[in-house]
Amino acid sequence: FAEKMPKKVGYVVNYATHEWYQNVIKGMKDRAAQLGFEVEVKDANLDAAKQIAAAEDFMSQGVDVLIITPVNEDAVVPLLRRAKQENMPIVLEGNPVKGMTTLVAICDYDTGYHAGVEAGKYAKEHLGGKAKVMNVGLPLLSATVLRSNGFMDGIKTEVPDAVMVHDLDGGGNPDRSFEVSAAALAQNGDVNVIYGINDSSSLGGLQAWKAAGKSQDDLLVVGTGGEGLAFINAIEKEPSYKIEAAMFPEKVGFTAIDAAVKLYNKEEVPSWIVSPTTPMLGDGWKKYYSVDGNVRTINWDAVNAVKAPDKCMKTAADLKK
Amino acid sequence: MPQSPSLSASGSASPGLARILFRRSEIGLVVALLAVILFFALASDTFLTVRNLTNVLGQASLAMIAGVGVAIVFISGEVDVSVGSLVAAVAIPLITVMNATESLALGIAAALALGLCVGIVNGFLAAYLGINSLITTLGTLFILRGGVYLYTGQKAIPDDVMLESFFQLGNGRLFEVVPYPALIAFALLLVFAYVMRHRTFGRKVYAVGGNPEVARLAGYDVKRVKFTCFIISSLLATVSGILLASRLGSAVHVAGLGFEFQVVAAVVLGGVSLSGGVGSLFGAALGVLILSFLSNGLGMLDLATEWQLVITGFIIIAAVGFDEWKRRQP
Amino acid sequence: MTTDTLPARKRGVSLSALTDNSQIVLIGLLAVLCIGISLAAPQFYSPDNAIAILRQCALVLIVAVGMTMLLVAGEVDLSVGASLAFTGCVAMDVTNRTHSVVLGALAALAFSGAVGLFNGLVVTRLKINSLIATIATMMILQGGVYLYTREAVQNHHLLDAFTAIGAGYVGPVPIPVIIAAVIFAVGYVTLRFTLFGRYLYAVGANLRAARLSGLRAERLKLLAFVITGLLVGVAGLILASLMNAGQPTAGRGFELTVIAAVILGGTSLAGGRGTLFGTLLGVLVLKIVDNGIIILRWNQDLQMVVPGLVIILATWLDIVRRRNDAR
C-alpha cells in the first residue's frame, strides 16, 4: 500500500549550530530525500520565543507537517494548541509535552543508566570497586538531569556504594565545564569517575583533571551523545576515556521523518516512539561509525539493529515529583 | 543637520500624527524598512502575505513594547539591560498566582507588582545612589536570572489552569487577523509617544537626557525623572513578559535570554542615542520592525542560522554607519 | 564621654588616610572574601585551588588588560567572547595543518588582531558607537565560527609545546599565569608610564581636545582595539590548549565577565579614567566569588546572583568613598 508523501516538512530545531542537531537534521534530510520530499529547517537558537515565531512562520508558509525540538517542553503547550486549531500535525523530538500527539525521543534516563552499569562494571574490574563520581551536569534541561540521575542509578547496580562527590553545572559547554571542574577538583580531588552529560562536558572535566596535573591511571571518563568526532578523538588518545553513551542523532532524525509521514497519512502512530541508544565501550564505536578524515559515516545496518525499549524507565514527568 | 525631536521648523502646521511620523530622521528608517520588505517580497513568494506580515507584527510586539521602555531610559541618559531577565522573572508570579487563584487579573497584577519592584530597585540604585546604570542593570540582569533559576530549580512552571483569556492574550487575533500583542504594542507606542512629546514629563525626560545639569537648573528633579523612567521601562518589560508567558504557556526559566541585546540593538538602530536626549519612540519601533522583518525574511530564504547571524551583523553595521554618515553631512 | 570621642576621631583620621587609595574598597572586599571563604572551607587555601583560581584569572585578566585600555579610551568591545572561541579553532586548525605551534599561534594572533582591526575601523571610520558595532561583530563571529567549523577542532598534531601553553608549569606556577603576569606588567607600564598610555586617557577624556593637540585620536583608538584583539588571540590560544581542542561553543558570556571585572576595578565607562591595578583586583574578586561558591558547595545558580550583587555593591561603596573624600 502506497503512502501519500507530504510536499514539505518543517523542522524547528532547538539549536542548529550544535552537532547533535546537525546530525539529527542530516538524518531527516537523508530520509526525506529517500522518500522524495523536502525538509526545511528553522533554528530557534535556544530562544523559546523565537521557536514559537519560527513555528508560526512555518504554519503561514503552509508546510504539511511540523517537527519540533522544544527549547523548553512547557513553552510549546500553547503552540500545540494553536496547531490543533489549524489541523497541523506535529511530531515532537526530545521530551513529552502536555497535549502532544507524537513524540520521537531517546530515553535520556536509560541512556545514562546503561552507561552507568558499564561504568560500574569497569570500576569493579579496574578501579578497585570504588566509584567516586564527578558529574559535569546541566541542571538547566530536564533531559540532561535525567542522564545524570540514570548514570548514578546504573553505576550503583554494580557498585552499590558509589557516590556523587561533585554535582556541577558545566553549562553544557567546554570552557565552563573546565572551569567548574577545576574548582571542584581543587576542593576535593578524590574522584575516579568523570561523567559528562554531553561530550563537551566530559571533555571539559577531563581537561581540568589533566590541568591539575593528575594521572589518568585510575580514572574513568564517560561521555554522552557521541555526535561528532570529539569523542572518537578522545577515545583514541586519552587512556581514561573508555565509555561513550551513543545516542545516534541521525537515527532520531530518520525516525522523526517516518513518524511525520505516518501522521500526514493519518495513520495510527504511537504517542511515544523511542529511538535507540547504547553504551559504546572502547573501540566499540567502530561498529556504528566509520571515519574518513573529517567525515563520519553512520553504519545504518548496525544502528538499525540496536533495539529500542518500548518505554523509558523514567521520564521528565518523574523528575517533577 | 539632524532634526530635533522637539518642534520642527515648519511653522504653523498643527503637531498632528502625520508630522510626528514624517520627521526627517525617521524617513531613513521607513525607507530601510520598506527596502527590507521589498527585497524579501521579491525573494520569497510566501513573505508578502497578510498572514506572514501580521505574524511578524505579533512577533515584533514583544521587543517593541520593551523597546519603548528601553528607549525612554536611553533618552533620559541612562541604560537598562535588565529587561532580558525581567521578562522571564515576571512570568513566575503571573503563572503561580494564576495557578493558585484561577484569575488572570490577579496574575497580571502580581507580575506588574514584581516589575514595579524591579523598576524601583533599578531606579533607586541608578538615579538616587548614582551607580552607573549599565552596572546597575547588568547587576540586576544577573541577579534576576540567577533568582529565576534558584526559585524554579531550573525548571519551567507550567500553566495548570489554562485560562482561555490568558491563551488569547498572546495567541489570539482580532477578527482572526491582527494579533493582540501587536495591538497592545501599537497602543502603548502611541500613548508613550504622546507622553514624550505632549506632556511635561516627556519633555523633562528629553531635557534630563540632553543635559542633566541644565535640567536641574531649570528646577527639574533629575533623579525623580530618571527614577520614573526606570519604572516605566520595567513595567513595559513586564507587559512583554506577560505576553511572552502567554505565548509560551508557562513561566520558562530560559525565556528572554539575550532579549536585552536584541532590544538594545533595535533601539539604537532606530536612532535613539546611547548618550541621551536624542531619538524618538517611533524610531525605536521602526528599528524593532526592521530587525524582525529581517529575521523573518532570512528565515524564509531557508538560510542557515550562521548566515542569518552574519548578515544581520553586517546589516546593523551598514545601517548605523549610514545613519552616522548622513548625520555628518552638512 | 569625652574619653570616647578622642580615639574615635583618631580612627576617623587614619581611615580617611587609607581611603585615599582609590582601590581600598576592592582590597577590603577581597580580604573579606578570602577570609570568609577560607573560614568556611579550608580547602580554599590549598595550592591546587590557588592554582585553579589563578589559571581562571589569567584568561580573564589577559583580555581585561586590553579592555581596560579600550574603556580608558572611551570605547568598548563586546565581541571578545565570540572572538575567543573562533581564535581557539583557528589556532588548533592551523597547528594541525602545519604541525607548527609557532604558525598556529601566529595564525591565532593574526585572526584576532584582524577582528580587533575590523572593530577599530568600523568604530573610527564609520563612527559607529562601539557598543552596537561590537554587538554586530559578535553576531558575525558567532555565525562565522559555525561556518568555519561545526564541531570542535580536535588536537591531531599532539605537539607537547601546544599543550604546555595552557596546561604546563614553570616550577609550581602554571604557564598561563606567567603569560598573564607578563602581559599585565607590560600593560600596566604602558598605561601608566608611556606616551601611548597617557594619550589613551586624553582621547577618552576629551576626544576633540586630544585631536586639536595633535594626537591621532582615531589611530590611538584603533590601536587599542587591535591590542585587545591580539590579547584575545593569546587567551584563545591558551583556551584551545587547555581544552585540547578548538571549541566553537566556548566563550559564551566571556565578554560580560571581562567588562564586569574592568568596571568593578573602577574604570569609567565614560572614558578617561581607570587603572589596570583596579582591573586586576576586579578580576580576582569575580573569580574568587565564582570559586568560593563551588568550594562552599553552594547552589551554582548563585554564581550569577552574587557577582551581580558584588558589582553593584562595590560601585556604590566607591561612590560613597569618593563622596567622603570630597568632604
Place this chain on the structure above:
Amino acid sequence: MHAETLTRNEAIPLDVPALAMRGIGKRFPGVVALDGVDLTLMPGKVHALMGENGAGKSTLIKILAGVYGKDSGTIAIGGVETELKTPRDALKKGIKVVFQEIALISEFTVAENIFLEEYPRRADGSIAWKTIRAEAKALFDRIGFAVDPAARTGDLPVSQQQMVEIARALAHEAKIVVMDEPTSSLTPKEVELLFVVIRRLTALGIAVVYVSHKLDEVFEISDTVTVLRDGRHISTKPIGEHTHDSLIHDMIGRRIENLFPRSRTGSAGKVALSVEGLSTDTKLKDVSFEARAGEVLGFFGLMGAGRTELAKAIVGYDPIRTGRITIDGTALKPHDTRTAVSLGIGLLTEDRKLEGLMLELPVQQNMSLAALSSFAKAGFVDEGSERSAVQSFVDRFRVKTPSLFQPIKNLSGGNQQKVLLARWLMRGLKVIVVDEPTRGIDVGAKSEIFALIDRLAGEGLAVIMMTSEMPELLGLSDRIAVMAEGRLTATFSREEATQERILNAAIA
C-alpha cells in the same frame, strides 16, 4: 499670563531689600570659595559683582540659585529668611539666573528652551506648543531679538544662545534676575539690546545682579558694585564712588599700569603662515592672508563671520575644499592636526569645555597634553620633568589651584584658560591661533595674557588673534584683518585701523 510679565509688579516694595545674604561661607576640597560674604540687593537697582577669576562670584550666585548648599550664613528674600536647597526653591522665590556656562538643551528648539522651567499647558494638561511658539516670538519682538523660535538651539552660534538664555530669564515672573557674565560672547549691538532690557527690568522693580569682567559695561549699567577677592568681601560702594583704577585696585589689590603693554619695537620677520585661496564646504570663501613671525594679526568680524571656522581650518581640525596653507614654507596637509602641530601651529579654542578641557583630569595632564611627547624618552614619559615644567607655568601664570592634581573642572574659568594657553606655550610653536582668548577672564589675568601675547610675538611667534573685543583688537594687533560672511574684506595696518573703518569692513 505670560504676556504680562513685563509690567511692574505692584507687590514689590521698593524699600525692603529684595535679597540679603549675610556671612555666606562655602568651601570646596582644598579651596575656601567664599568666606563670610554679604550681598544686599535693592529692588529696581543693578548691583554689579566684581572680582578676579576664582574670587567666588559664580559660587555666590550658585548658592543663590540653589545649586550649591552654603556652609554658613543666612539668606533673606524680601525680608523673610529662607533656605534655597534646590534650583526649584530659588525659581519659586522668583530668582532667575543666567549662568556663566550656557545652560540650554541644545537638542530643543529655542522656544522650548525659553519655557523649559514651566511649559504653558492646555486645559487637558498637554503642552501648548502653539502658545509656546507664539509667546517666544512675542517675547523676542519685545526685546528686539531676531532669532527664529523654531531653530534648534545647538545650531545657533554662542552669542545667540546667550541671548536665548537672557530671554529665558524674562519669560516668567521674577523678583531677582542674576546675570553671570552675560556679555562674554555678545557683540556690541547685542550688549546695547541687553542694557535696554535691563533698564526695563529695573523700571519694573526687579533687582538685577550683574557679573562682568568688562569695566565699561559695569560703569554704564550698575548702581552699586560689590567686589570680592579670594572669597572675601572687599567693598560695596555706589558706582559713582569708583574710578576705573579704584575698581581694579579693589579687585586685584594692585594697580595695572598699562592694559596693553607693547614691548616690541622691531618690524615683523619673515612669513610664518601663509594661507592662499582657502574655501570650505560650509562658510569660508577664498580667504588668503599671511602672518609674519613676531606680529600679532588680529581678526575681526561680526558674529558668524567665520573666524572660528577659519581658525579650525588652518590648524587642520576641519576639512577644507580648496586652498593651500604653508607654515614656514612647508605645506600643511589639510584636515590633519598632527602634522599641523608638528609644524608648529596650534589653536586655543573658543569653546573651552567642549574642545579644550579634559574636565575630569588633573591640571597637570591638561597642561602637558600637547607637549607630552617632548617629555618622553623612548616612549616613556618622564613625569619628573613634566611636573616641574607644569609647576613653572603654574607659577609664572599665577594659576590658582590647590595642587597640580586638582581636576581642572574645579578651577575657575580664567584659570582654566591660563592652563590651556600654557598647553601650547609648553609645546613651543611658530604660529598660535587664539580664538576669543579673554572670554570670561578678569582684568588682572587679561593684562597678564596680553603681556604674554606681546612677549610671545616679541620672541618671534606669529600670533593670530580672533576677538570680538574692539579695545583689545586695537590695543594688541599689528595688523587687523576683517571678515564678513566667510570672506576677508579688508586688512589694515595698525596705523590705518580705526573702529569705524573696521566696522564698515565687517558689515560689507
